[in-house]
Amino acid sequence: MALRLVGIPRHEDPASAVDPLAAISRAAARGDPQAVDTLLLSVTPAMLRAVRGVLGGGHREIEDVLQESAIGLVNALKTFRGESTVLHFGCRIAVLSALAARRRLRESGKEPVDTREDLPLASNECSPVELVLAARRRALLRELCDALPIAQSEALVLHCVLGFTVEEIADAGQVPPNTVRSRLRVAKETLRARINADPTLREALEPKA
Amino acid sequence: MTALACPDSLVARSRAGNLSSLERNQLQLHLQKCEACRVSLLVGRDFDAALAAQSDDTLFVSQVVRALRASPGARVNTSRLPARSRRAARLLMYGVAAALLTCSFVVGAASPLLRRRLALFIGVQAPQSPLAARAASAHGARVALLAAQPRLAAKPPPPAPTIEVAEEHAPPPQHDEPRVTVQSAPAANGRSAEAIFAQANAARRAGDLAVATKLYQELQGRYPRSREAEVSRISVGRLLLEGSQDAKSALEQFDRALRAPNSERAGLAEEALFGRASALMRLGHRDDERSAWQQLIQQYPGSIYADRAHARLAELGAGSQAAVGIFPAQQ
Numbered sequence: 039m040a041l042r043l044v045g046i047p048r049h050e051d052p053a054s055a056v057d058p059l060a061a062i063s064r065a066a067a068r069g070d071p072q073a074v075d076t077l078l079l080s081v082t083p084a085m086l087r088a089v090r091g092v093l094g095g096g097h098r099e100i101e102d103v104l105q106e107s108a109i110g111l112v113n114a115l116k117t118f119r120g121e122s123t124v125l126h127f128g129c130r131i132a133v134l135s136a137l138a139a140r141r142r143l144r145e146s147g148k149e150p151v152d153t154r155e156d157l158p159l160a161s162n163e164c165s166p167v168e169l170v171l172a173a174r175r176r177a178l179l180r181e182l183c184d185a186l187p188i189a190q191s192e193a194l195v196l197h198c199v200l201g202f203t204v205e206e207i208a209d210a211g212q213v214p215p216n217t218v219r220s221r222l223r224v225a226k227e228t229l230r231a232r233i234n235a236d237p238t239l240r241e242a243l244e245p246k247a
Numbered sequence: 248m249t250a251l252a253c254p255d256s257l258v259a260r261s262r263a264g265n266l267s268s269l270e271r272n273q274l275q276l277h278l279q280k281c282e283a284c285r286v287s288l289l290v291g292r293d294f295d296a297a298l299a300a301q302s303d304d305t306l307f308v309s310q311v312v313r314a315l316r317a318s319p320g321a322r323v324n325t326s327r328l329p330a331r332s333r334r335a336a337r338l339l340m341y342g343v344a345a346a347l348l349t350c351s352f353v354v355g356a357a358s359p360l361l362r363r364r365l366a367l368f369i370g371v372q373a374p375q376s377p378l379a380a381r382a383a384s385a386h387g388a389r390v391a392l393l394a395a396q397p398r399l400a401a402k403p404p405p406p407a408p409t410i411e412v413a414e415e416h417a418p419p420p421q422h423d424e425p426r427v428t429v430q431s432a433p434a435a436n437g438r439s440a441e442a443i444f445a446q447a448n449a450a451r452r453a454g455d456l457a458v459a460t461k462l463y464q465e466l467q468g469r470y471p472r473s474r475e476a477e478v479s480r481i482s483v484g485r486l487l488l489e490g491s492q493d494a495k496s497a498l499e500q501f502d503r504a505l506r507a508p509n510s511e512r513a514g515l516a517e518e519a520l521f522g523r524a525s526a527l528m529r530l531g532h533r534d535d536e537r538s539a540w541q542q543l544i545q546q547y548p549g550s551i552y553a554d555r556a557h558a559r560l561a562e563l564g565a566g567s568q569a570a571v572g573i574f575p576a577q578q
Binding site: 071075078079082083086087090091095101102104105108109112172173175176179197198199200201202203204205206219222223226227229230233 | 253255256258259260262263282283284286287289290291293294295296297298300304305307308309311312314315316448
């Protein structure tokens, strides 16, 4: 079961769309230190997940990038107008920070960008081979994010890595939903082409009856 | 298959199990025909499995939040007045300045008696003799003029002075020692502590460890009491242990971090204790190293370093030379 981000986007239920963190974020924007703490403790776990998704679970920069993202969230609160939930807003900041960190590391050429992920233990549901293939697919998506334009990478990560819907991506980034769909189409096509180029990964794409 | 026909939101919601049976059928029909969406769903499920919450996430998150409390960059700036209020304050200031200027001209042109009375009103003692009275009245007028001038200039208050004290080798950390952390003021060349700290962090992230170390040390030399310098001691300690393997200098950094007045609240003490123990291990000071590990376990029994501390204490007890530190020497 995928972890679903909390918060009801306004377009789904305008009458009762309440972001549980809206009041806290307003207090935090006014400088209330307790509200800042509460907000960070509430949102940082999801931001951590976003950073791990982009960098890889064992990456040495996770802590730094997460701190940067959290500081970015606190500083951006004054301009946040509730177009999306605070959680989605924070996750977007974390994704953009992590993508920027990947590009910075790649451009500096001083550190391998993709670190070896710790594979979960094989279980009855997943054989060791499937786990290895899954890790390769994740690595391939991360590499693709370095090559795509930032807007497409952002949409691909928010959708594929974090499970955002088109409307949630549109709300968080303040762009029209059709713009998000176009970005996703191009990004998904490129991802599909890369996976197809690997014969071992291609097998898993066959539709199951 | 056009872009508008791909039900991306259904794909996302299916991962969370939020589809009705009708939506599930709709998605299945689409997936039979659209390889891009099959890829998206497959890779999405790969990430769902890999990004499940880990047992130490809560501790990790609380450490990050604690470190942010001490970070100057995390404070929301609410000190600036709204534009309308700033304009009103400026107009009021100009009005007061103009009124005082007018008054000073009036005083200067007024009779000696009036000037004397005004001088007394302002608070200048008027002498009794006529000669002294004449001198005092002139003096009083000058005082009135001088009193008006600073308001006319209306300069902002000077920045808080930075007290830079050369830090000597200090005694062992005593957390009840009262200390004053002074706000960092820009240096003569305009580089504030915050700016140097940001440059050092950027250099460290870019892998320029020598440059990063130099910048952190510059920060600590110029703004030793600043919050940025306090936070930087852990980073410098690690760089010295990992990069140049200067365990002695690394130990000094961790000891200074432990002496910082807010180290407990900022979450730095735990990191500093671990760093201290690691540095002592490198230096071969087994007795001090043993005390450091014991202090870490005693103060932070739930620490992520507790297991390593216990393992190392067992080795020290058994006389083993195996290294357990989290700061491996770079090849």
